Amino acid sequence: MTFRALSVDTHGHSQLIVVFLHGQGMSPEDLVPFAQAIGLPAVHHFLRGPCELSDGGRAWWPRDSDSIQERTDPPWDLAEEHPSGREAARRGLADYLRSIEPTRHGRPVVLIGFSQGGMLACDALLHEEMEVHGLALLSSCRIAFDEWLPRLPRFHGLPVFVCHGHSDEVLSSHAGEALRDAVQAGGAQVEWLSFDGAHEIPLVVWRRLRTFLRRISGRVPGHAR
Numbered sequence: 001m002t003f004r005a006l007s008v009d010t011h012g013h014s015q016l017i018v019v020f021l022h023g024q025g026m027s028p029e030d031l032v033p034f035a036q037a038i039g040l041p042a043v044h045h046f047l048r049g050p051c052e053l054s055d056g057g058r059a060w061w062p063r064d065s066d067s068i069q070e071r072t073d074p075p076w077d078l079a080e081e082h083p084s085g086r087e088a089a090r091r092g093l094a095d096y097l098r099s100i101e102p103t104r105h106g107r108p109v110v111l112i113g114f115s116q117g118g119m120l121a122c123d124a125l126l127h128e129e130m131e132v133h134g135l136a137l138l139s140s141c142r143i144a145f146d147e148w149l150p151r152l153p154r155f156h157g158l159p160v161f162v163c164h165g166h167s168d169e170v171l172s173s174h175a176g177e178a179l180r181d182a183v184q185a186g187g188a189q190v191e192w193l194s195f196d197g198a199h200e201i202p203l204v205v206w207r208r209l210r211t212f213l214r215r216i217s218g219r220v221p222g223h224a225r
Contacts (some may be wrong), residue, residue, distance in 0.1 A: 001092035006037040006046040016042040017109045019097065019132075021117025022049065023139075025057035025212040031114075040211050040217065043103075044149040047096065049116075050089070060120045061085030075168055077146040078119070083113055086143070088155030090124035097130050108133035108180035108216050113199060115171065119143045122183075126151040128145070135188075136161040136209055139168060139199055142176035160188040163205050163213040165197035 006028040007093055020031055035044040038186025049058035061083045075095035097109070111132045113121035124130060126148055142148060160183050164176025173194070184190045191212060195204050 001050055001088045001095075003050065003092045003096045004095070005047045006048070008032060008044045010035050010038075010040070010042055012144035014041045015107060016040060016213060017045070017100070017104060017107050018042050018082060018213065019045045019047065019094070019100075019109065019111050020032070020122055021111070021113040022059070023056065023117055024049075025053060025055060026057050026093065026109055026114075027056075033101045034206070037206065038213065040210065040213055042213070043107075045100065046098075046122070047093070050092065051085070055071030060089045060116055062153070065178060068147075074170055075175070076170070077172050077178065079142040079178065080174070080192060082144045082147075083119075086120065086123055087127075089120050090105055090128055091184055093120060093124045094128035094130050097132070098129030110134035110136065110213060110216050112136040112138065114138040115199065116141055122148070124180075126154055132158070134159045134161075134212070135183075136212060137163075137183070138173060138205060138209075139164055139176065141171045141179050145182070148182065152182060154186065155183050158188045158213070159191070159216060160222045161191045161193070161209060163193035163195060163208070165195055165200065165202075167197060168199045170199040 005073045031046050039040050047213040051062050062085050084130050106199050109132045118137040162180040164173055167174055193208050
């Protein structure tokens, strides 16, 4: 599986590479304004999910109708679900990161995932050989946690920003807290933000994310997973 991306280089002389994974039903175009709004010298790669949905949005793996039928009403915690197609998606992400390695020139790489994109980011980091120096999980949750659990130490020492809205109507706030706790149990350097809001990326998150990215850009890469 080969991923396509929209790439945006802001401010020149970029000090950071940001790889952003959108949520289910979104597209890279939805997130491109972030590159300018964040106001940091960085190269942004907005990856495009390989699965086209009926509403025109994209996803990282196909919708599993059987799993959806078994769910209670939202908000959900998907820790026990094993989405079909995630193995190919995480290999595709690892391949993409390797493909941009020749252009990195020593700059740190931060992987950001919103919702389903955060699920993929974690799943890939725990199963694939990938070099990243920071991770941001925005309004996301665990998946296939029985497979994640023995691999959590792979997060050791990695700076991770986790945030979730109190009123998230899709993924429960408890699911976000459980994701935070899992990453922290693996030894990550976790920064947590619980915000007043729903399944979204509000201004307060962008501001904290900007601070997180600035901190990573000032570090000499010392951790890679």
